[in-house]
Amino acid sequence: MSNLLARYAEAVFWLARYVERAENLARLLDVQETFARDSQGAHDWASMVTLNGDLTRFRAGGREATAETVLQFYLLDRDNPTSIISDLRAARENARMLRSLISTEMWVQLNVFYNRVLALQPDDLAEERLARTCAMIKDGCEAHAGITAGTFYRDEAWNFYELGRAIECADQTTRLIDAKFVTLGGHGDTPEAVIDASQWVAVLRSAASFQAFRRHHPHGLRPAEIAAFLYSDWRLPRSVAHCLGVIEHNLTELRRQYHLKGTAAVLEHVDGLRDDLQADQVRALIRKGGLHDFNDWLQRGLIELANLIGRSFFGYVPAQGQAQ
Amino acid sequence: MPFTGALEGYDPGSYFCELLGQTGGGATAARQIALRLDRLGLDSLRARAGDAANELYNLGITFTVYSEKDAIDRILPFDPIPRLVSPEDWRIIESGVIQRVTTINLYLQDLYHDQKVLKDGVVPRELVLGNANWRPEMVGVELPFGTYVHINGTDLVRDRDGRFRVLEDNARTPSGVSYVVENRHLMQRAFADLMAGIGVKSVSDYGARLHAALCELAMPAVLDPQVVLLSPGVFNSAYFEHVFLAREMGVPLVEGRDLVIQDERVWMRTVAGLQPVEVIYRRLNDDFLDPEAFNPDSMLGVPGLMRVYRKGRVQLANAIGTGVADDKAVYAYMPRLIRYYLDQDPIIENVETWICREKGGLDHTLANLERMVVKPVGESGGYGITIGPRASRAELESCRAKLLADPANFISQPVIDLSVSPTLGDDGIAPRHVDLRPFAITGSRTWVLPGGLTRVALRKGSLVVNSSQGGGSKDTWVLE
Numbered sequence: 068m069s070n071l072l073a074r075y076a077e078a079v080f081w082l083a084r085y086v087e088r089a090e091n092l093a094r095l096l097d098v099q100e101t102f103a104r105d106s107q108g109a110h111d112w113a114s115m116v117t118l119n120g121d122l123t124r125f126r127a128g129g130r131e132a133t134a135e136t137v138l139q140f141y142l143l144d145r146d147n148p149t150s151i152i153s154d155l156r157a158a159r160e161n162a163r164m165l166r167s168l169i170s171t172e173m174w175v176q177l178n179v180f181y182n183r184v185l186a187l188q189p190d191d192l193a194e195e196r197l198a199r200t201c202a203m204i205k206d207g208c209e210a211h212a213g214i215t216a217g218t219f220y221r222d223e224a225w226n227f228y229e230l231g232r233a234i235e236c237a238d239q240t241t242r243l244i245d246a247k248f249v250t251l252g253g254h255g256d257t258p259e260a261v262i263d264a265s266q267w268v269a270v271l272r273s274a275a276s277f278q279a280f281r282r283h284h285p286h287g288l289r290p291a292e293i294a295a296f297l298y299s300d301w302r303l304p305r306s307v308a309h310c311l312g313v314i315e316h317n318l319t320e321l322r323r324q325y326h327l328k329g330t331a332a333v334l335e336h337v338d339g340l341r342d343d344l345q346a347d348q349v350r351a352l353i354r355k356g357g358l359h360d361f362n363d364w365l366q367r368g369l370i371e372l373a374n375l376i377g378r379s380f381f382g383y384v385p386a387q388g389q390a391q
Numbered sequence: 392m393p394f395t396g397a398l399e400g401y402d403p404g405s406y407f408c409e410l411l412g413q414t415g416g417g418a419t420a421a422r423q424i425a426l427r428l429d430r431l432g433l434d435s436l437r438a439r440a441g442d443a444a445n446e447l448y449n450l451g452i453t454f455t456v457y458s459e460k461d462a463i464d465r466i467l468p469f470d471p472i473p474r475l476v477s478p479e480d481w482r483i484i485e486s487g488v489i490q491r492v493t494t495i496n497l498y499l500q501d502l503y504h505d506q507k508v509l510k511d512g513v514v515p516r517e518l519v520l521g522n523a524n525w526r527p528e529m530v531g532v533e534l535p536f537g538t539y540v541h542i543n544g545t546d547l548v549r550d551r552d553g554r555f556r557v558l559e560d561n562a563r564t565p566s567g568v569s570y571v572v573e574n575r576h577l578m579q580r581a582f583a584d585l586m587a588g589i590g591v592k593s594v595s596d597y598g599a600r601l602h603a604a605l606c607e608l609a610m611p612a613v614l615d616p617q618v619v620l621l622s623p624g625v626f627n628s629a630y631f632e633h634v635f636l637a638r639e640m641g642v643p644l645v646e647g648r649d650l651v652i653q654d655e656r657v658w659m660r661t662v663a664g665l666q667p668v669e670v671i672y673r674r675l676n677d678d679f680l681d682p683e684a685f686n687p688d689s690m691l692g693v694p695g696l697m698r699v700y701r702k703g704r705v706q707l708a709n710a711i712g713t714g715v716a717d718d719k720a721v722y723a724y725m726p727r728l729i730r731y732y733l734d735q736d737p738i739i740e741n742v743e744t745w746i747c748r749e750k751g752g753l754d755h756t757l758a759n760l761e762r763m764v765v766k767p768v769g770e771s772g773g774y775g776i777t778i779g780p781r782a783s784r785a786e787l788e789s790c791r792a793k794l795l796a797d798p799a800n801f802i803s804q805p806v807i808d809l810s811v812s813p814t815l816g817d818d819g820i821a822p823r824h825v826d827l828r829p830f831a832i833t834g835s836r837t838w839v840l841p842g843g844l845t846r847v848a849l850r851k852g853s854l855v856v857n858s859s860q861g862g863g864s865k866d867t868w869v870l871e
Contacts, residue, residue: 069663070617072649076662163625166451167637167644175449178464223662327663380662 069223069325075168076227077381078161082169083231085158086177089151090208091239091273096141097201098273100134100194112137118246121149138192142200151204155181170218173211180207223325226317230376233317237310238369243273244297245362248290264288270297274305291353298365299346307365311341314372329379336375340368396429397436398813403822407553407810409474417477417870420589427585428472428813428820436815440471443581452573454628454858467570468863471582474812474825474845476869481592481841483555484547487739488829489837490729492543495562495716496833497732499539502715503529513731514724518748522721524563524714526677528684532701534710535608536835541708542601542672544568544843547739547827549810556742556807558826560725562717563709564674567844567864568830569635572597574866590871592841597830598639601672604834605640608706609669616669618642619659621650623675623691633674640672647675652695657705670706677711719768719802720746742807748799756803757791763803765790778854780806809854812865814847824848826856827867842867 099115113132116125121140124147130136144150159181166174184204191200212232219225247270267288271277280296301308315337322330343361352361377383394401403411413421428436444466447453453464476484501508502519509516519525544565546558575594578586602618609616622633624646637644643659650668651658658665673680679689684697699705715721723744726737745752745763756763760779767775777790794801811822829843845865846856856862 068666069661070643070659070666071662072643072645073660073662074646074649075643160625163451163630166631166634171450174451178451179449227662321662325663382660 069327071223071227073380073382075165075224077377078164079168079224080227080231080376080381082158082161082165083228084235085154085161086208086211087232087235088239089154089158090205091236091243092141092149092151092154093201093204093208094273094275095243096138097198097205098269100138100197100201114246116140118242119149121147134194135189135192138197139189142192143187143189152184155184168224170214170220172214172218176207176210176214180211183207223321223327226321227380229313229317233310233313234369234373234376236305237307237314238366240274240297240305240307240310241362241366241369243270244294245359245366248294248358248362267293274303276303276305279303291350294353294358295346295349298349299344308341308344311337311344315341327380329375333372333375333379336368336372340365340372394425394429397431397433397820398425398429401813401820401822403811403813405551406808406822406824407549407551408822409476409549409810409812409825410472411813412553412810413475413477415477415479417475417480420870421475421477424473424475424585424589431585433815433819436471436820439581440469440815443469443471443577446577446581447573450573452569452631454631455625456628457626467858468849469574469577470814470823470847470849470863470865471578472813472815472820473578473585473866473868474827474847476827476842476867478870480555481869483738484827484829485839485841487555487557487737488543488545488831488839490733490735490738491545491557491560491725492540492831492833492837494725494729494732495540495543495560495713496538498728499710499713499716500534500537501732503532503539503712508728508731511731513727514721515748518720518724519715522715522718524677524712524718526712526715528697528701529710529712533703535706536833538608538833538835539710539713540716541604541608541710541833543831543833544828545831547829547843548742548807549827551808551810553810555739557722557725557737557739558742558807559719560717560722561828562713563676565828565830566629566632566674567828567846568597568840569632570864571830571840571842571844571867572639573635574864578866586868589868592869592871594840594842597832597840598636598641600832600838600840601636602640602642604832604838605670605672605706605708607834608708613669617659617667618670618672619645619650619668621645621647621671621673621675621693623679627674629674636672642672647689647691647693650693650696652693652699655699655702655704657693657696657699668705670708672708677714680707680711719766720748720799723802742804745803747794747801747803752803753794753798756801757794760787760791762805764806765794765801765803767800768802776855778806806854809848812845812847814849814865816849816851821851823851824854824856825865841869 112134115137116122116132125140140147142151145152147153159177162169162174162177187200268277271280271293274297284292297306299308300306301312303309318330318334321327352358410421410425447466447469453466456463456465498508508514509519540562542565544561547555548558549555572594605618606616619642620633620637622644633644645659649659651660657668659668675691678685680692681694681696682689682692683694700707723746726741729735729737745755747753747756763779765777777786809824812825813820814823825845825847827843827845830840832838845867846862847865848854848856849863850861
């Protein structure tokens with residue numbers, strides 16, 4: 068039986084999600100700056116805002132999309148709920164709520180890390196320093212993950228942490244694929260797609276997957292192969308397939324160890340998502356130009372998964388017989 | 392003692408010094424510690440104190456100030472020079488605190504049952520029944536061991552002659568014990584050389600003792616009672632302490648929204664549904680605990696809690712209604728209550744206290760205003776106090792007007808020349824006034840944590856040690 072407070076389970080789930088989200092954004096910004104220039108070396112910063120679905124809010128401030136404004140918006144803008152500083156702040160506030168549950172080491176690292184990011188100045192976003200700033204943020208997020216793996220007691224709270232982290236990671240990977248395939252026009256294995264190699268390298272680097280991809284595919288950079296790799300290769304930690312595996316494992320633990328009601332329905336939902344992630348199927352789908360729809364379906368599936376977990380464990384809807 | 396290093400020129404004047412004034416069983420250790428401090432030198436002390444402050448900040452041993460945009464964490468200023476308590480003094484403090492807590496519990500048991508103390512005229516009826524903290528809902532409620540105050544903090548001061556006096560009882564939700572334990576951990580890390588070879592009583596089993604006492608309160612049929620700590624939440628300034636206590640006891644830190652009353656029981660909402668709760672260590676004031684019984688606007692409490700509590704289906708620590716025993720007005724009667732219930736003389740005397748609701752007390756206070764400390768009975772945290780010798784003419788007149796308008800709201804005490812302890816400041820080590828709050832845990836019997844929270848008034852000459860008024864804290868070493 069479990070006596071983990073529902074509120075704690077939700078907070079630990081979101082703690083993991085927010086750190087994961089901050090890390091992904093730091094990767095994306097770093098790669099965008101370093102690798103994602105076009106052949107003239109110019110940047111399309113507006114695409115970054117579009118990619119994240121933040122265009123309306125960004126423009127509301129009367130801003131033009133330049134390196135300076137976009138980086139400020141995503142790194143340091145505390146009024147922007149999708150900025151790295153907002154993510155880390157939310158992570159830290161969840162951790163604060165969880166202080167009696169998580170290890171002291173986890174709290175201290177997050178506390179120190181947040182204060183370091185809080186101290187960043189606009190200067191730190193300048194072209195020559197951006198890579199270092201992004202590296203600091205990635206390191207901080209990775210350190211959080213490492214310290215958590217090394218110190219967090221493996222009870223049901225850990226399972227909820229892992230669920231949050233894996234769902235966020237899967238979601239971020241689908242967003243990356245979708246955005247890049249739309250902007251890069253990656254339908255089919257056309258020669259044009261291969262010419263845009265640097266852009267595809269950037270996609271892989273955003274997901275820290277370039278070397279792994281090369282080891283597995285020493286020749287060429289075919290968009291369909293890249294997409295299939297990011298979706299379906301269970302050996303790649305940021306692939307959707309790997310994340311779903313983690314999700315399934317943790318749900319199974321919750322069912323076996325703690326006999327939590329509601330795990331069966333959630334597991335069934337995860338099975339449905341995994342079935343359609345077979346690499347051959349994904350490749351075929353992309354050739355037929357159905358990638359965007361597939362990706363959409365996958366994202367909706369992940370959102371529904373988070374909702375199911377919320378309803379089953381976090382008390383969104385009181386179970387029968389429970390008073391509100 | 393010739394000091395040539397950090398303590399050179401240190402002069403406590405006519406105040407009792409907690410380091411240099413030690414005699415008897417504490418003298419040798421005190422001399423050794425003084426010499427070590429002196430040799431450490433100011434630079435080293437400052438560097439280590441700075442590291443310690445950083446560590447407190449990083450560990451989040453902080454209270455949080457919320458602005459619109461930010462949560463700003465602040466540490467309670469920490470002074471690295473320990474405050475010493477000799478073995479003899481500790482025996483007095485320990486037995487004095489136990490005597491006081493025992494009396495408070497007997498008094499509360501009496502008030503909420505037979506009210507003999509009122510019938511015998513020991514305490515004025517209106518002082519109790521007209522008190523804002525009197526809870527008629529508690530009349531006739533039976534509590535395990537007759538214990539109302541499970542966690543108590545007794546504020547002690549020491550006068551010019553080195554005699555301990557009780558300044559205040561804290562029988563509602565006394566705070567500060569987390570600093571006692573964390574300050575010790577910090578000293579063990581940063582000042583191991585200062586401590587080496589000196590026998591100091593351990594403070595590390597507070598959490599285990601507290602958990603054991605709370606478990607005693609549950610019905611014997613419950614083998615492994617579920618204890619929870621009820622906090623107002625992350626926005627409360629004492630939130631770190633709630634985290635600390637939950638962690639030390641290994642119990643869930645809950646908020647009102649995590650608890651629900653159903654089938655005449657308290658339950659907590661978990662990922663596996665509702666689970667029963669037997670004992671609640673609540674860090675919420677009475678009036679926020681149950682919107683059905685008390686403040687209907689409280690969002691922090693648990694609707695219906697009082698109803699099941701009255702039936703004995705859940706235990707609360709501290710009990711509801713203990714505020715009627717630690718009021719500053721009731722404080723004045725404590726020596727009489729000790730004699731009434733225990734037939735003993737107080738082991739630690741009160742500070743001489745004049746009760747302004749009594750004509751003699753009011754007259755004395757008005758006639759000696761410039762020499763008295765005047766305190767409103769309903770305030771805490773050092774607010775609303777007028778210290779006669781420090782007050783301007785205008786402040787004295789304002790105080791006089793308030794006294795005349797509502798004498799029953801005030802008590803007065805002569806100014807106590809609080810003892811001092813050497814304290815690190817910008818100008819080196821200087822004497823600063825201190826008090827001491829030992830913590831007592833009571834289930835079936837009372838245990839006192841060796842030492843307690845030493846608060847220090849960091850400003851030169853200041854007598855107010857409260858953290859809200861520029862106070863800091865020190866580690867307290869009870870010598871073996």
